[in-house]
Amino acid sequence: QQPVQSPQAVILREGEDAVINCSSSKALYSVHWYRQKHGEAPVFLMILLKGGEQKGHDKISASFNEKKQQSSLYLTASQLSYSGTYFCGTEEGAGGFKTIFGAGTRLFVKA
Amino acid sequence: DTGVSQNPRHKITKRGQNVTFRCDPISEHNRLYWYRQTLGQGPEFLTYFQNEAQLEKSRLLSDRFSAERPKGSFSTLEIQRTEQGDSAMYLCASSATGELFFGEGSRLTVL
Numbered sequence: 001q002q003p004v005q006s007p008q009a010v011i012l013r014e015g016e017d018a019v020i021n022c023s024s025s026k027a028l029y030s031v032h033w034y035r036q037k038h039g040e041a042p043v044f045l046m047i048l049l050k051g052g053e054q055k056g057h058d059k060i061s062a063s064f065n066e067k068k069q070q071s072s073l074y075l076t077a078s079q080l081s082y083s084g085t086y087f088c089g090t091e092e093g094a095g096g097f098k099t100i101f102g103a104g105t106r107l108f109v110k111a
Numbered sequence: 112d113t114g115v116s117q118n119p120r121h122k123i124t125k126r127g128q129n130v131t132f133r134c135d136p137i138s139e140h141n142r143l144y145w146y147r148q149t150l151g152q153g154p155e156f157l158t159y160f161q162n163e164a165q166l167e168k169s170r171l172l173s174d175r176f177s178a179e180r181p182k183g184s185f186s187t188l189e190i191q192r193t194e195q196g197d198s199a200m201y202l203c204a205s206s207a208t209g210e211l212f213f214g215e216g217s218r219l220t221v222l
Contacts (some may be wrong), residue, residue: 042213044211087153097209099144102153103151104152
């Protein structure tokens with residue numbers, strides 16, 4: 001079951017904040033977040049396991065609400081380098097290591 | 112370079128021909144994945160291996176698609192009797208602890 005991401009696209013000015021949401025109709029074991037720049041492979045950002053933990057590095061963090069089967073990615077004080085497409089990937093149920101990706105959120109940061 | 116390596120990077124073929132892609136994962140990773148990505152979409156799961164065992168194959172994948180991972184090392188993805196709808200980027204990823212490390216992909220164009 002493909003997770004649903006919102007919004008589909010975001011345009012920001014440098015220094016602004018953004019939130020990208022990911023939701024599933026299935027019980028989730030974990031949520032992954034990746035960023036893909038044009039013409040490049042997706043790059044891993046972080047993984048959150050069920051338990052409602054929040055993770056982050058630098059000015060990018062994420063939360064996982066296991067009960068609501070939702071995750072959010074928070075980008076704070078955005079930089080030009082944050083531009084790209086962000087994908088959430090979900091593992092359902094008890095795990096099993098199959099990650100299903102959403103359609104992506106296109107983020108453009110302008111100076 | 113110890114990342115995931117894929118070749119060929121680009122393949123142009125005529126409809127009806129067979130094509131084969133190769134993926135060399137990060138050496139200590141026991142899980143290997145194949146995804147397909149079309150423009151504007153997230154990576155679509157095709158199949159994955161744990162060591163040499165193929166554990167799951169997408170139901171969306173026709174019998175024209177086959178993948179192998181002999182001896183749990185490199186993997187090949189073969190598409191027989193290619194169709195124009197097979198045109199896409201084929202991504203390989205490997206994993207040891209959950210996060211996926213993607214290769215640069217093999218772009219297939221079917222004329």
